Amino acid sequence: MLLRNLSYVLLVVLLVACATNPVTGRKQLMLVSEKQSISASREAYVKMLAPLEEDGKVDSDPELTERINLITSKLIAQALIYRPETENWDWRVKIIDDPETINAFCMAGGKMAIYTGMVQKLDATDDELAQVMGHEIAHALSAHTAERMSIALATSLAVTGFALTRDQPEVVLAGASLAAALAIQLPNSRASESEADVIGIELAARAGYNPNAAVTLWKKMASATGNEGSFDFLSSHPAPSKRMETLRKLIPKMMPYYEAKGERPVYPLKTD
Numbered sequence: 237m238l239l240r241n242l243s244y245v246l247l248v249v250l251l252v253a254c255a256t257n258p259v260t261g262r263k264q265l266m267l268v269s270e271k272q273s274i275s276a277s278r279e280a281y282v283k284m285l286a287p288l289e290e291d292g293k294v295d296s297d298p299e300l301t302e303r304i305n306l307i308t309s310k311l312i313a314q315a316l317i318y319r320p321e322t323e324n325w326d327w328r329v330k331i332i333d334d335p336e337t338i339n340a341f342c343m344a345g346g347k348m349a350i351y352t353g354m355v356q357k358l359d360a361t362d363d364e365l366a367q368v369m370g371h372e373i374a375h376a377l378s379a380h381t382a383e384r385m386s387i388a389l390a391t392s393l394a395v396t397g398f399a400l401t402r403d404q405p406e407v408v409l410a411g412a413s414l415a416a417a418l419a420i421q422l423p424n425s426r427a428s429e430s431e432a433d434v435i436g437i438e439l440a441a442r443a444g445y446n447p448n449a450a451v452t453l454w455k456k457m458a459s460a461t462g463n464e465g466s467f468d469f470l471s472s473h474p475a476p477s478k479r480m481e482t483l484r485k486l487i488p489k490m491m492p493y494y495e496a497k498g499e500r501p502v503y504p505l506k507t508d
C-alpha cells in the first residue's frame with residue numbers, strides 16, 4: 237500500500253514537472269527549478285574550485301586568462317539576447333591549470349570553467365574555443381543542469397522511494413546540491429546535446445567567431461587521445477562524427493552572422 241502511494245506521488249510529481257525549454261521549446265523533465273539548480277551549482281562551483289585555487293591551479297596564466305575572458309564575454313553578450321533575464325546571473329569563467337584534461341563546463345547560472353588541456357592538447361584557436369564555450373553556455377541557457385539534476389533526483393526517488401512533496405524543500409535541496417555536483421560529470425541526453433550544438437554555433441557566429449571552427453574543433457577532439465579518466469569532454473560528448481556532419485550543414489546559415497560588420501558587444505565579466 238505504502239509502495240503504491242509512493243509511486244502515485246512520484247507519478248504526480250513527474251506529470252507536473254514537465255517544463256518547456258526556454259530557448260528551443262523542447263519539453264523537459266523539471267523536478268528541480270532553474271532557481272534551485274542555480275543555487276546548488278553556486279555551491280558546487282565554490283567547493284570544486286577552492287582546493288584548486290589553494291594549489292595555484294586557477295587562472296595561473298594571465299595571457300590565457302585574458303584570452304578566455306574576452307571570448308567568453310563576447311558569447312555572454314549574445315546569450316543575453318536569447319534570455320535577457322540572464323543578465324542578472326553571476327556569470328564567471330575560471331581557467332583550471334590541468335594540461336591533461338580536455339574539458340569545459342557551464343553550470344546553471346553561468347558558472348564556467350575550462351581546463352588548460354582543452355587549449356594545449358587541441359592547440360585550439362579562438363574560433364574553436366568560442367565553439368566550446370558557446371556550446372557550454374547553450375547548456376546553461378537551456379537549463380540542462382536542472383534537467384540532469386531532475387533525472388538524477390527522479391532516479392534516486394525511484395530507488396529510495398521517498399516522497400517528494402512541497403512541504404519538504406530541504407529534502408529536495410539536499411539532493412539537488414549533490415545532483416548539481418554530479419550533473420556536470422554526467423553525459424547530457426542526445427536531445428540536450430543537439431540543442432547545445434545548434435545554439436552554441438549560433439552564439440559563436442553572432443559573437444564574431446568562424447562557424448567552420450565547430451567542425452575543426454570536433455575533428456581535433458576526435459583525434460586527441462585525451463584523458464583516460466571519466467571527467468573528460470569526449471566521455472560526456474560522444475559520437476563526434478555524427479555531430480560534425482550536423483554542424484557542417486549549419487555553417488551556411490551561420491555565415492551571415494559571422495560576416496556581419498561592426499564591433500561585437502562585450503559583457504562586463506567579473507573576474508574576482
Ligand SMILES: [Zn+2]
Nearest residue numbers: 424429432473
Ligand atoms: Zn554538451
